[in-house]
């Protein structure tokens with residue numbers, strides 16, 4: 220029998236800066252906690268809430284928060300453990316991108332110093348493993364941020380996931396600080412890192428990121444590529460290092476810059492790229508407006524160039540859905 224629900228309600232757990240929820244979509248999922256508990260209490264609350272939601276779904280009751288969400292489908296409930304953990308629970312970053320969706324909170328402040336993100340996350344996840352709430356071998360982890368390179372507990376978290384045989388840890392990073400923990404993941408074929416470079420020159424980079432770190436970022440990308448290449452028996456690991464380009468109005472929305480970005484990425488040994496619309500701000504500030512033509516033009520250009528250059532192009536699902544719809 221199928222049920223009208225979304226898998227996030229059964230299989231995903233998202234740690235955000237102010238709360239724990241079931242998803243990290245633009246809608247954000249049903250609330251589980253606002254971090255008032257100890258790690259043991261929080262893990263238990265997560266277990267209980269998940270059980271309640273699952274029983275409700277079987278009885279046709281969908282959480283109010285999810286009623287109008289477009290991600291719901293008619294599906295079978297195949298297994299009930301957590302197979303996806305999102306770690307988006309801190310703001311601290313070593314970059315200051317003008318388009319950052321956290322700017323209301325950070326006011327653009329950044330620092331190269333490491334800071335603790337939230338001291339209870341590690342113990343909560345450890346407890347969830349102990350409670351057998353996580354499907355260890357199927358678990359994918361998404362690390363967003365803030366920036367993982369300045370998150371003090373990041374290496375410890377990665378060791379915990381590796382000890383429990385995680386499937387893949389998907390990391391997003393500014394790329395400014397080289398992370399040995401990410402290197403460890405890449406060497407073992409257990410991780411993927413995406414760096415939004417968004418530029419092909421130091422000048423454009425600085426304009427967007429507010430930091431003069433273009434050369435350093437490209438050097439680190441090259442080091443990650445070399446780490447991914449270390450396992451000679453797994454040549455595909457090289458595709459686990461991704462250079463990304465977010466299209467930003469009046470900044471980099473021109474083919475000259477895109478061309479340079481592709482060429483500079485290739486010089487670092489990159490084989491996998493992604494292009495994305497800017498939609499975190501766009502969907503709020505441009506709601507109902509037509510998607511600009513330059514987005515279509517750049518997507519088409521990158522698609523063709525990737526074929527010519529032998530690069531793998533990763534699909535950006537949110538951009539694709541918005542562009543098919545034609546409006547924000």
Ligand code: SF4
Nearest residue numbers: 225242248285288290
């Ligand atoms: S139905 Fe939508 S809001 Fe609810 S958990 Fe799924 S994706 Fe998130």
Ligand code: SF4
Nearest residue numbers: 312314315316319393
């Ligand atoms: S790297 Fe990410 S978290 Fe840091 S400022 Fe840029 S968009 Fe924000």
